[in-house]
Amino acid sequence: MWVRLGLNASDAVLVIVSAIGVYVVFTLLIRLLGQRSVARMTTFDVLVVLVLGALAGRVITGSTPTLAAGVLGLVVLFGLHLAVRRLSRLRWFGALVRDRPVLLMAGREPVEAELRRAGVSAADLRTILRSAGIRDPDEVACVVLEPAGGVSVIRRGKPLDRRLFADVRGIELLDDGVEEG
Numbered sequence: 001m002w003v004r005l006g007l008n009a010s011d012a013v014l015v016i017v018s019a020i021g022v023y024v025v026f027t028l029l030i031r032l033l034g035q036r037s038v039a040r041m042t043t044f045d046v047l048v049v050l051v052l053g054a055l056a057g058r059v060i061t062g063s064t065p066t067l068a069a070g071v072l073g074l075v076v077l078f079g080l081h082l083a084v085r086r087l088s089r090l091r092w093f094g095a096l097v098r099d100r101p102v103l104l105m106a107g108r109e110p111v112e113a114e115l116r117r118a119g120v121s122a123a124d125l126r127t128i129l130r131s132a133g134i135r136d137p138d139e140v141a142c143v144v145l146e147p148a149g150g151v152s153v154i155r156r157g158k159p160l161d162r163r164l165f166a167d168v169r170g171i172e173l174l175d176d177g178v179e180e181g
Contacts, residue, residue: 006066015069018060019076026056027084027097033119098147103170105143107156114170118145129153144168 007015058065060073088094102114110125120128125143132153134140141154144165154160165171 006064007068007072011062011069012072014062015060015072016076018062019073020080022056022060023077023080026052031097031099101147101152101165101168102145103142103168103173104145104151105140106170106173107142108137108140111170111173114145120145142171142174 057070057073060077061069084097088097102118103111104114104118104120104125105111110122115121115125128143128151129137129140132151134153134155139155141156141160142165144152144154146152160174162171165174
C-alpha cells in the first residue's frame with residue numbers, strides 16, 4: 001500500500017531519519033536561543049516560523065513529497081514530541097529539555113546578568129512591568145521568566161512562600177526586605 005502512495009521502504013527510512021534530525025536540530029536551536037525566543041513572537045518571528053516550517057517539511061518529505069511521506073513525517077514528529085513530553089517527567093531528562101525559571105528582577109533591582117543571559121532588554125522589562133500594571137518599581141517583589149517563556153510579576157505586600165520559588169535560578173538574590181511566609 002505504501003508503494004502505491006509513493007513511498008517505498010528506503011524512502012520511508014529517509015523520512016523517519018529526516019524527521020528525527022529536524023526535530024533534534026529545532027530542539028537544540030530553541031535551547032540555544034532561550035526561553036523568550038518562542039514566548040513572544042513579532043510579525044517577523046511568525047514569518048520566520050512559517051519559512052522554517054516550509055523548509056522543515058521539504059527536508060522531511062524529500063525531493064518528491066507524497067501524501068505517504070507527509071503522513072509518516074507527521075507521525076514521527078508527533079511521536080517524538082510525545083516521547084519527549086513523557087521522558088521530561090524524569091528529572092535528569094527534564095533538566096536537558098526544559099529551562100529553569102529565572103529571576104529577572106529582585107525587588108526593584110533588575111538582575112542584569114540574568115536579563116542578558118535570557119535575552120531580555122531593559123525595554124522588554126519595562127514593557128513587562130507596565131503590562132502587569134506596575135506603576136513604580138517599589139511595587140515589585142520579583143519578576144520571574146518562566147520555563148515556557150512567560151513572565152510572572154510578583155507584587156510586594158503579601159508574604160512570599162520561598163517554596164514556590166525553590167527552582168528559580170537566582171532566587172537567593174531576593175533581599176531581606178521582601179516579606180516571606
